[in-house]
Amino acid sequence: MSNFRKIYLLVIFTILLNFIAIYSFDYKEFFSDKNEFKISDVDDFSNIFFGKKYLYSDYTILKQNNILVLSGTFSTNAVLEEFKTALKINLDENITIDKSRKIDFETANRVYKIIDFLKEYMENGSKIVVKNNNIIFEGAVKYKRYARLVQILENEFESDTFFVDIDTLEFN
Structure with missing residues (x-):
């Protein structure tokens, strides 16, 4: 087989592959928004290449003497202060600083x-416990009339990461 014939077959094969690729390409699928880009994909992607795996902060907000007290694990003191300011928390105790921790925005928003x-x-004595990005809201309501508010709260945040353990029978 001569060189001319090899080049001729290679050109024909290339043109044939181009026609197949053009006619089999689905433009609707390519330009649709089915494959939305998520921020969590970036986190997973960066963890693969940069090797830094972060854990989510675990913390507890306890109501003592009508004052909110924060305890838990945070990445830096600056993050701790911003978190306390955003949630209007008065005191903190038993705080641990761990650089491999971060606060999940969605959980903090809830x-x-x-x-x-x-x-x-x-x-x-009532408290909000955030552990492994799960929120556990436990305690007792002040008055029986607030029991309906507890049901509304449960329905609003109905998910796999939000749990309510409030005793509505204990009231003054």
């Missing part, structure tokens, strides 16, 4: 939405 409920309607 805690922000229920912190006022803890301040206003819950008895002393």
